Amino acid sequence: MRLIFVGFGTVGQGLAELLIEKKDLLSSMYGLEPVVVGISDEMKGSVLDPEGIDLLKALDLVKAEKLLCDMDVGKYDGSALDMIRDADADVMLEATYTNIKTGEPATSHIKAALEKKVHVVTTNKGPLALHYHELAQKAEAKGVQFLFEGTVMSGTPLINLLRETLAGSTIKEIKGILNGTTNYILTRMEEGLSYGDALKKAQELGYAEAVPDADVLGWDALAKVTILAKVVYGAKVNPFDYPCQGITKITATAIEEAKGRGKRFKLIGKVWSEKGIAKAAVAPEEVDISHPLASVMGATNAVTITTDTLGNVTIVGPGAGRKETGYSMLIDLIKIASAKQI
């Protein structure tokens, strides 16, 4: 299976490490023999080699903060779109940074790959939240797969659970903690830190960015519930069509008072169907301390799925991370390999 990486940040590198670490297992168990023929990254430079790139070397260069074009062979000057056009690949791995307002440049990358009948695996929320239906239709028309397990809960297999494992069930509601950064901040605030100090701590740990808006204002969770609304209910909406409230207005006092009532604040993303119409919302909720979601602390994510067949099923797992999100792409690659030997 011939792969190109578009975006070679932590997620792409996480996958590359797994491909090296699990080489023998992937080959023997799933017939997956990956050959990386191209890596394109705006910051780190690009390399294209039909003979296959030495991934270990590429990772070493990147870790040493050198450029990929310092590889001995395959130096490539073109853009990501040029590489999608030039490379002879079976799968494009799209892991550039998410832009939730435009979905670019990822959406253009994905369209170009699908157009060329190249399977697409992505962890990028922008194209999904904004253009899911268009992209899924294009993939179907072209007879290739368009997979995105990593867009919600990183490698924790929520998308798989909803689309395949719970086959035959009607999904009544999906509700949970979809953003680890805000959950970490709320956890630390309950331990006594102020909002400012908890945010600072989250930034130090790399959970929150310097400009933390996407997390603390709820936009990241909003993108995820929008993806779920589209994928599960076929909703034709944009992220900002749904009500969204972050955690910036929650005070230490409010948290303390909730605690006294046996409650705990969580930033809850919710998607449900009301008379056939998909609804969604993001807002802080006071969750009863005995509710499964209440015990989910720190940077962990958790989602409760309400079905007609099983009642509630809850899945708890990582919502971010280098290896964890890299792994989401590996799940999708295994799926493509299982469907068709490439």
Add this chain to the structure above:
Amino acid sequence: MRLIFVGFGTVGQGLAELLIEKKDLLSSMYGLEPVVVGISDEMKGSVLDPEGIDLLKALDLVKAEKLLCDMDVGKYDGSALDMIRDADADVMLEATYTNIKTGEPATSHIKAALEKKVHVVTTNKGPLALHYHELAQKAEAKGVQFLFEGTVMSGTPLINLLRETLAGSTIKEIKGILNGTTNYILTRMEEGLSYGDALKKAQELGYAEAVPDADVLGWDALAKVTILAKVVYGAKVNPFDYPCQGITKITATAIEEAKGRGKRFKLIGKVWSEKGIAKAAVAPEEVDISHPLASVMGATNAVTITTDTLGNVTIVGPGAGRKETGYSMLIDLIKIASAKQI
């Protein structure tokens, strides 16, 4: 897809109800067009009709505590094994009662069906805990599927998660609450009931049987960890090879004292790999109140899977129930239908 039910108790009836309720969905989404050609039940009588049995009528008879042989057509006098031989079926649904010591009569039913190249779906723990490898090998040799999602956590898709959804991961440990009855009793004891009163309450609600040994001595959880040890790690063992301790020695005082230390008793089933050897055990553990398993109350089940790719992933859901366990068989039927149109 032509089906026979062997065993038509609550689980079989639960599936029958789902097949009626979800007829259109199953046909349109999964191309699954089930025709039940036989039902064999030791207590309720048997019916065999190649033209297809009216499931609604069969359910009505059973609910009215009448015999299946009161159906207008298809009265059948043979045994379950006779029916497996006589029926022209694609899939046998095995849902007779579990006997964890002998695995019978289910194991004989399954062998007979596989021998005849009939796919098998079962919720029966006995054959799995005792003869998994032999049965799986026979299924493979005959080119048919042998599926058993319902044997652990009923329809909560733990088996699927372990075997497919977490593809490419190394499973380091599987640990959890696998028996709802004992979890319910422990929950009620924490609320102040004595062991005897809590057990009585569980019996009244139908969670515990008149002779509650299989639950309270840990045997049911033991059968489940044995199944996981065999399926995930290929262990070649019998259930009673592993250490097993139930909840009968836990006193109200011990529960109260644990509470004071921020702990909660849970009956924990555990499977892990130690230097390539599968280990397993069932015993009560004092779980920290902040651990995800601690918040799992009542008859709910929960399992934490420790992987090399995602760290811990926890799934929480029902572990028993008419509809819930019936649904586990529907998941398996959809899988068979998706693999091959019958």
